[in-house]
Amino acid sequence: MASDVDTAPLVGRAELVQTVRSALLGDGAHGQTAAVFLTGESGVGKTRLLGEIGDRLRERGAVVLTGSCLDIGDASPLHPLLQALRRFDTEVSTSHARTSSAVRGLLQMFADETAGPDGAGALLERVSRGLHLIAEGRPLVLILDDLQWVDRSTRQLLLYLLAGLGDLQLSVLAAVRAESLQGAHPLRRVLTELRRLRTVRVLDLVPLGRADTETLAAAVVGRTLTADAAEQVWQRSGGNPFVIEELARDLRDGRDGLSETLREIFLDRVDALPQHAHAVVHAVAAGVEPVQHWLLAEVLRMPEDELIAAARAAVAHRLLVGADDGYRLRHRLVAEVLAHELLPAERSGLHRRYAEALTTAPGELHQARLAHHWRLAGEPTRALPAAVAAAQEAERLHGYAEAHRHWSAALQLAAEPGPLTVDRVELLENAAEAAHHCGEHARALALLEELAALRGGEPSCALHIRRARYLAAAGRSALAEEEYQRALKAGDCSPRDRASAAARLAELLLHLGRYADAGERAREALALAENVEGSATEIVLASSALGFSDACLEDPDAGLAVMRDALDTAERAGQPEDVACAYLHLAELLTGPLNVLEEGVVVARRGAERVAELGLGRTWGTRLLAIAINGLFRVGQWAEAEKVVAAALRHRPSGADAVELLLARCRLSVGYGDIEAAGRDLDAVATLLAGGGARHVIPLLTLRSGLAMWEGRHDVARQAVQRGLTESRSDDVMILSALVWHGLRAEAEAHASRTVEVDPTAVRRLRDVAERVARKSAGAARPVRSVVEGFLALCAAEVSRLDGSDPELWAVSAAEWDRRHHPYPAAYSRLRQAEALLARRSRVATAGKLLREAYRVAQGLGAVPLTSEIRELAGRARVSLDERDTPAGTRSAPAEASDDELTALTAREREVLALVAEGLTNKEIGQRLFISERTIGVHVSHIFDKLQVRTRVQASAIQLRNQRG
Structure with missing residues (x-):
């Protein structure tokens, strides 16, 4: 199974290539025999590696002879060596006359005789002398592919040469199909003999890992794979490079189903099994992995000795993997291939035997497996109870994705004709809740609509609350708020429902940035919960909202204490969503209004781990990681933030969770200057934000404005800011102050570029909003005021650019952001301060120092647009950005190389x-x-x-x- 080496890169084998090359030609290797034998299943990349390593060896000056063995037994003695010599004869240039002559002499010897009167020993000696002449003192490497088909004469030659019996020192690199070395294969004895030599290594070439599988598939497809496509390729290929490439080509070319190439290859491998092993492979393919040995015995009803021998043969042929917990197919593609090889009656019979064996087995029942096998056996009445039990068991273990799958299966089974007695309303309720918990928000809302239609009449208060929860999770905040208001006004709203609706509405208002309204609703919810027994959820939600509101608007210490108490209450109650909510708001408060970034990042990452344990990694876990990303961005740890982005993306979030993550990633992209990636994320957020609140809309428009400024589209930046001021209502003075700064910066950039006229009306409105924000923040908690003051300092400095930039205002801004340990706005302020000084032709040395400091920070972050702007200004002013320059701008003597030349890199x-x-x-x-x-x-x-x-x-x-x- 050779891969198409012209189109697919070599992935995941760099270390192995280096190991083999060192073993063959490393220090001390020349002058003695050495050999490396690569074993592995078909398609794992042995042939490709032989070619790659051969090229590397030639670059090192070695003489490389390459041949392949044929599947024709001993009919062609020394065939691979003859083939290698003929190939080499066509490659060797006329400038190597002696080498060419030696090659042709050896070929002539083979033409004249193969054994000769002196027997095989004399032939081997003459071959050794001929190879010695070809080498001419250079390292000689013999590369042999498909060694499992090696003829007897070549086996003898390898033993002769590697044992040092000739006067030739050479290296051998050979590839062997592991599944071919079964029973009494002659090569097994040869490898056993060779393993005893210190200079011989046998390396098993294992399949690629998951990351390398995705890399190889993406290279073939020509783009990064979606999470679903990457998962499918990984599961179906088992990391086999040949299979990966075939599947990736199908993806690239839009082909559905399984290619005939792969189908025939795997069928051939199954056909090569001994007859009694066929049943084992078919049974494991029909089972749910891992298939335990006892279960396989019950299904196949074979004698124990015969079953073990059959399983051993399937493992030896690299179709099965045997472990302590049971048998698995090495490639899930085998199951797809074999699914079409059985008659329908045979397939249903296998599944029936599985179900019967699991039903009669002592100990705990495997409900998920039972449901699967009864369903495929055509027994929906027996599959339905098992599916319900499997869903309940998954929920007990916080496996909400699995629970959603089982509830969905139960709904399908309940729709089957037959004597089924089931409460479909209950099934819909459970399926919708599981879908909500695992992040399938659209599916949850659809199930809820079906439930409402089934019940008929006016929606109940509980249904309004549930719909509001699902809408909020889907990012449709405005509709969610309306649903909570309907719930509170519903005639059937019980005290518990009223407390729940008020608490959840308080939490929603918090997400919308309406802190005063959130605090009011939270107090109402806490008062209602006092009279309701078992209202831990309502208390946690309301306390979190109240604590956040108080911390922002009144007393940060008291608010923080309330939120820590809410987390303790949630952990004691043990409800996963309560724990997640408490962690989320605590992390938000620390990284946001309180500006305790390091602790906030730690809490966010710890919370993400905790909620992942509770089965909420895709939803709440993603939001917590987004908070960590934002905190890392603000403190200047952009590289670490990128790693967290990659971890969060693996959750494949949707709805509001995806919005949070995309906004966090977009901040990084805007900072890096990756305009295309930032634009894609902003467009995706705008699509997802149907009815979103200020919490998302204002950051979206702020980022769109910043991106437009880097693109030089200052009018677009202005429009984004003005829209943010018009459309969104929020008590979050921090995000408002950031928006106002972007608006004033856009006007200042327009003035500086002279490409767009400054809009005096927009400037006047922005200054009015800035003053309003300043008045509003005066009564806020001290940490909130501190962050707002930093943005207001930027606003004042930007206004000064409209009529002659004031360096002192920029110095104040730089100091404000230094004090908060936010490197990016501090570096930006230093750039503008230097620009103002240079415009006034004063304190050029100070300007140079400021530019160098800003440049160092911008480069360390990877902020490309900011770095470019600093370079441009420095170039115009003839200021050197080299840290080694003296204040006068003269170059100092070259510094000695440090012990680590990479210290300047992030x-x-x-x-x-x-x-x-x-x-x-x-x-x-x-x-x-x-x-x-x-x-x-x-x-x-x-x-x-x-x-x-x-x-x-x-x-x-x-x-x-x-x-x-």
Whole structure:
């Protein structure tokens, strides 16, 4: 199964290539025999590796002879060596006359005789002498593919040469199909003999891991795979490179189903099994993995000795994997292939035997398996109770995704004709709630609509509350608020429902940034909950909202204490959503209004781990990780934030959870200057934000404004800000002050660029809003005022740019953001301060110092647009950005190379450089690190600049030099 090496890159084998090359030609290897035998299943990439390693060896000056064994037994003695010599004869240039003559002499010897009068020993000696002449003192490597088909003469030659019986020192690299070495295969004895030699290594080539599987598939498809496609390729391929490439080509070309190439290959492998092993493979393919040995015995009803022998044969042929917990197919594709090889009656019979065996087995029942097998056996009446039990068991273990799948299966089974007695209303309620918990918000709302239609009449208060919860989770906040209001006005609203609706409405208002309204509703909910027994959920939700509101508007210490108490209450009650909600609001408060960023990031990441344990990783866990990303962004740890983005994306979030994550990722993209990626995220957020509140809309428009400014579209930036001021109502003075800064900056940029006229009306409105924000924040908690003051300092400085930028105002802004440990706005302020000083032709040395400090921070962050603007200003002013320059601008003597030349690089840049040194392209690096190709280009540009190199080769040389050091 050779892969198409012209289109697919070599992935995940760099370390193995280096290991083999060192074993064959490493220090001390030349002058003695050495051998490496690569074993592995078909398609795992042995042939590709032989070619790759052969190329590397030739680059090192070795003479490489390459041949393949044929599946024709001993009919062609020494065939692979003859083939290798003929190939080499066509490749060797006329400038190597002696080598060419030696090759042809050896070929002539084979033509004249194969054994000769002196027997096989003399032939082997003459072959050894001929190879010695070909080598001419250079390292000689013999590469043999498909060694499982090696003829007897070649086996004898390998033993002769590697045992050192001839006068030739050579290296051998050979590939062997592991599944072919069964029973008394002659090569097994040869490998056993060779293993005793110290210079012989036998390496098993294992399938690729998940990350490398995705990388290879993406390279073949030509784009990053969706999460679902990547999961499917991984599950179906088992990491086999050939299978990965075939599946990826089907994806790329839009083909559905299984290609005939793969189907025939796997059928051939199954057909090669001994007859009694066929049943084992078919049974495991029909089962739910892992299939325990006792269960397989019950299904097949074979004698124990015969079953073990059959299973051993399937494992030896690399179709099954045996472990302590049972048998698995090495490739799930085998199940797809075999599904079409059985008659329908045979398939249903297998599933029936599985179900009967599981039903009669002592101990705990496997409800999920029972439901699966009874359903495929055509017994819906027996499958339905098992599906319901499996869903309930999954919910007990907080496995909401699994519960949703089982409830959905139960709904389908309940629709089957037959004597089924089931409460469909109850099934719909449970299925909708499970869908909500696992992040399938659209599905939850659809099930709820079906439930409402089934019940008929006016919607109940409880139904309004449930619909509001689902709408809020889907990001449709305005509709959710309306539903909560309907619930509170409903005639059948009980005290418990009223407390629940008020508490959940308080939490929603908090997300909308309406802190005063949230506090009022929270107090109402707490008063109602006092008279309701078992209202822990309502108390946690209301306390979290009240604590956040108080911390922002009145007393941060008291509010924080209330929120910590809410988390303790939630943990004691043990309801997953309550725990998640308490963690979320605590992390939001710390990283937002209170500006305790380091602690907030820790709480967010700890909370994400905790809620993942509770089965809410896709929903609440994603939001908590988004909070961590925002906190890391603000403190300047952008590379770490990227890693958290990659972790959060693996949850495949939807609805409001996806909005939070996309906004967090977009902040990074805007900072990096990845305009294309930022634009895609903003468009996705706008699509998802049907009826979203100020909490999402204002950040969306702020980011759109910032992106438009980097693109030079200052009128678009202005429009985004004005829309944010008009459409959104919020008590969050921090996000409002950030929006106002972007608006004033857009006007200042328009003035500086002279491409768009300044809008005096917009400026006047922005200044009015800034003053209103200042008045409103005066009564807020001190931490909130502190952050707002930083943005207001930026606003005042931006206004000064309209009629002659004031360096003192920019100095105040830089100091404000330094005090809060926010490096990005501090660097931006220093750039503008330097710009103002240079415009006034005063304190040029101070301006140079400011530019160098801003440049250092911007480069460390990877902020490309900011870095470019600093460079442009420095170039116009003839200010050197080299930290080694003296204040007068004269170059100091070149500094001695540090012990580590990579100290100037960030952690992410080091990761990128290491992959550059492996020879990966920007696209391949991006796929490996889950970053866009454009962002990788940005990192590479920074690396070149910091290392003062111009090419990837030069950068790789520095990386390798430091590795050796």
